[in-house]
Amino acid sequence: MRYSSQVKPISYLKANAAEVLATLTEQREPLVITQNGEAKAVLQDVASFEATQEALALLKILALGNQDIAAGKVKPVSDVVARLRAKRDAT
Template sequence: MRLADHVKPISYLKSDAAQIVKDLTASGEPLLITQNGEAKLVVQDVQSFEDTQQTLALLKILALGHQDIEQGKFKGAEEFLSELDDLDRREQIG
């Protein structure tokens, strides 16, 4: 689908809401709404929105992890696995 097919004026949103819901649900593609020729909002189906939010959350976790590595806030694999073994032994005793 062409980009122009994903850009509509606000009057289209007002007059064709039911068709927009049908189209967005089927395609998963967002719709850019303009007002006076200027982009004002993006409309998308719930599944696409949730997928985007999940992707953003994962990217944030990766960025925070990268930041921790840059700041030296991490443990080597051997140290981490040793701590897990210690925790496992304590649980078996207790």
């Protein structure tokens, strides 16, 4: 996605806030806000933000898992299943 088509100055945001929010929700594309010709912020709809946060959380979990593997902090799945079954049977 090219963000160059979704760039607006802050004055546009001030004058058209309701329209900008409706467009963000409808198109689900981020909007780059500029001030004095420089990119200063990115606006996006809530659903896209939440999806991004969930994706980042999953990536963090994967990175932590890879660190555990690299550090040798792993157990055979058969051991884990056996331990879970033992706990289940104990209750």
